[in-house]
Amino acid sequence: MGNVMIPEFAQEMLAAAENGLNGIAIKLSQFLEHPIIITDPLHNCIASSLENLENHQTEIVIHLHLDQDFEQLFFHCVLAYNGDFKEALGHRIIVNNLNQGCIFTLLESADGEKNLMDGYESLIHYAASLCSLQIKKDKEIKQERYRFKNAFLFDLLYGNFKKKEDILSYGNIWNWNLLEPHVVLVFAIKDFNYFSSDRQLIQTLLYTVEQGLTQNRIEPITFSKQNEVVVIFPKKTDTRNQQKETEFITYIMNQLKKTELQDRVACGIGKTYENPEELFRSYQEAKVAFELGQLLEVDMPSFANMGLETILYKHDLQALKEFYYYVLGDLLEYDENGGELMYTLENLAKYQFDLKQTSEALFLHRNTLRYRIKKIEEILNIKMDDLNNRLNIIAALKIKQLHKL
């Protein structure tokens, strides 16, 4: 090796890279005396030497000149942003053989300056390499943090933490105050095919949910797994009031309609817990609520609001069947010859045994309904105004619905 000099600009650029992509943009702009814009692959501005663009994620439209081609490292184009049009020289930023964005040098006018830039090509190229390194580093940090965060949430949602202090200290890393009460919400894709390309849809779901949380100024504590996205939703005040989360869910469901998921997503709401050690129960409850919600056709199923159902769903199926036939078996038998007394009874139960509401819903004359009730009472050999009998009927009908009898 002889006496190799590292050019001064290289040293300075390297030092500027300490300040990330913005540092690179500003330093390069000083050397070239032209403004610099750095974009991501979706053409969002992610760094710039221009004050009005800095960190604004401005969308930039690129018009390639006819003789130019994106495959080239350097290309000439016109950039459109904030209502402005600017002639620019682009250079691709390549990370691991993939296009990860561009670095643009804005030009005052067209042709004349093109040649002017020729001497600086190696400088731009060098800056692009620095950008590439920087993007790679950012990505790795992000991935590392993401992995770490996911592992924490996994442990939290599966009750793997056996000490509250551990949860709180980990939560502090992301500034999550897990001392406050939280409720777990689950958004899951219905009729999910686990072993097919349905998998990719989960990214869309996660993105929509996270965007929604940010829009509502809620710190996104989210976790995705197989067919579901889990949200740990803060409940600052009145833990019994579900208004906040129902509003949020409604918002998300509306947003999802715009995506390819459309109406394939359903949700479930767990119970609110003040102790973060118990949050895993809220998660499991949310999933049970999700399943029951689908069975019972409830839009916003909340575990806390499902009393009898949660008991009936878990109970021994054979015992439930026996109970069902014990309570309503005679009616079923009667209906086999084409009757619709079961249908009548179902509606009666649905309307809290209120004659007026039921007859209106069934388009029946009140007397016809009375006659039918009398008939049901005869067949089942019970009195309908006895509260115990009503409870039995409600339970039996829920069993029918839950277990698709």
Place this chain on the structure above:
Amino acid sequence: MIKQMGFIFNADACIGCMACEVACRNENKTFANVKWRRVTKISQDSFLSNSCNHCSSPECFRVCPESAFTKRYDGIVLIDSSLCNGCKLCVQACPYDAPQFDYETNKVTKCQMCYPRQDQGLLPACVEACSTAALGLTDLEVFMDPKAVPAIEGFPDIRITQPSIAFYPVRKKERYFLEN
């Protein structure tokens, strides 16, 4: 990274030989009524070899008053039997009869997917013992096969728990029976 290790059961290949069930006992030394894995005939045409399915949404978790269950990053669900108070709520909650109540110790134990073996890069004993490759192991977070199905006839309801098991169903066969 987070995985969900799960079983793949090929109902078409299983001959019901019970090697997996006994290999499990040979490995884990479970005695008497404690069976971490069981082979049964679940339908006219199919056997089932079933253990804990290390569910995505394990009900045992939700109901355990002692928080004795944990789930590893690879998806394996474990019970810390020293925390178990013998209440058997998990036994009732599990659709797959996975938690096994040991009458001698008054505690629940269950299939741990041979995690000590897996940590050494070995297959679970049951999978290793299967001579027809009817029982396999995979990471369900990445497993994809359009021929696989989430349940087969005779398998308990998978709703709510989302068991970590994928199935290949029985194929149609041609049969002639004596008409006498």
Place this chain on the structure above:
Amino acid sequence: METFRNVCPRNCYGTCGIISHVENGMLTKVTGDPKHGFSRGRLCAKGYAYTQFVYNSYRLKYPIIQSPRGSGNWKRISWDDAYNIIAEKILELNDRYGSNLALSYSKFSGNIGLLHFATEGMFNSFGPHTKPFGNLCMGTGEMAIKTSFGKMASPVPEDMAEAKLIVIWGANPAVTNIHQMKFIYAARKKGAKIVVIDPVFTETALKADLYIQIKPGSDAYLSFGIAKLLLEKKTPEHHPEHLNGWEEYKNFLQNNVDMDQICQKTGVKYEYIEKLAELYHNCKPAATWSGFGIQRNKYGGESVEALNSLAALSGNINVVKGGGVYFAHGDIYDFPLNLANFPEKKHPSISQSRLINISNFAAAIRELKEPPVKFLWIASRSPLSQDQNFKAWEELFQEMELIVTVDLYMTNAAKMSDIILPAASHFEEEDLNVGYWHHWLAINEKAIPPYFEAKSDLQIARELTKRLNELSPGFSDFPYDLEPIDWIKKELTPEIKKIYGISSYKDLLDGPRHRKQIETVCEEAFSFHIPKKWNPDAQDKKPYPYRLLSPQSLLKIHSQFSNISWLHPELEETVAEISKKTAEEKDIKDGMKVRIFNGHGTVTATAKINAFLPEDVILVRQTAKNTINRLITTRLHDENNPESTYFYDSFVDISKKEGH
């Protein structure tokens, strides 16, 4: 933790390699030997339960003696006392009759390791005695294979994976040969068709692409039907004309075989016979598997020979991987079998032992006079579980002056003995094993010390012959100084070493070895078979309405493994499977207690309705205690032939048990 190589020595197709895991002299776990090319690192359910087989509260720990016989009044005795009692009886009988012809033994396949022929060797060392010959289980098929091909041979089972068609006749590998299934599946994956022909809708039938139910014992007829249809299809590339007996066979198929009769006889519809002919015609190579099931009746030999002919006609006996006739091979006969063939000590006036066909042992022994047999040694089997003609056995037992049983467990036969000697398990002894299905040779190391006072058959032979010679010098010429490893080395002759490509037994410590050259059959030595008597209209006399089929259970081999709680958590139950029609006619419901009976006795069982069972069949699987073999009594056509027992030629009736 230490590991050792062992071999499962059960009478089974698998003869699997085992790695035993030993800690502080205790067997803690068993796994399959990954270097065994047939079982490939896996065992069956029974194999995985071996720790419970070795350490089991039911296992016999010490020599015991009971008095009176059958009373259950057992007393522990020392080995010394046991040897003295036995030796004195042997010497006394020798004194009384001037020879050892009054001594006999019943030994079969409880452990098929080569060193277990020590029992035979020990008796040979006494000079002429009364000796069983033949093979209860597969003798008929063996004879038939030899008749067709001039020798005993069976292809490499791993090669079945290359077949395009696999036709399994009367075998149930899903239960009795589970390691074969992976090769069958491998063939299917490559496009092969799997066909099962069996009267019973077995676990293997459940997995087959095509299952054909056939009337029991009619396999020969079905094969002639297929052959006739195949003959009508010209296969251009194949010419069976040059094979021995072709003209006769062709004429027989053309002139004597009537398809209506075949359909009638087998119960199989014409279109299915045609389907089978089509498959044999189109799919090459085709593997034909003659299961032991088809030869457990008096037409067994005919059936095996008829299948051999079908394989030849369809061009499948030439050596192409995946083709051929699978039955069982005779690799074992390449070994010197120094113990089995231990030269009989000369007797001044008696030239050789009296030979008794093992398939009719008890009844035949009882007929012997001058001298009658008075001493019986039972090893490696429990005839009162798995043999036939229990009445003859029970009478025989009464006539014996001393009965000695060597076993690990208190079997039905052991219960009726005077002395029981506790046998070592294969983990507690050295041995050398060759199977009869695959072609692997493996060594069995001693992994653990014997369980309490258990000893191997060889050790017992060594110690008993030594004691006999102490009491009567020169009585036996058994070389009791030789250690097990010496016998193993003696088996590994230069020729055997060449066959298996080893230079010493030590090579086997690194893993089992496959045979280098496989005995194959050739077309030149083959001859077609036509039945000796052809009378398809004749109806077999059925003394009772139901044919009894008595195959093995999945988790037992006869009485073996019946005491293992991992395999059998419940008390053993004898289950009688009956057809729906039988159930209706006899008013029997699932789970009811029933009596199965014939002129030989009655067995109580629990009924189980099997929707797929032929109407005139009752199926009872092998059990240890209350065994269905009590109802089986058959006699061979010709007791000079080493045919196997016609177990499936048994007929019974059934009724509800009183109180139902």
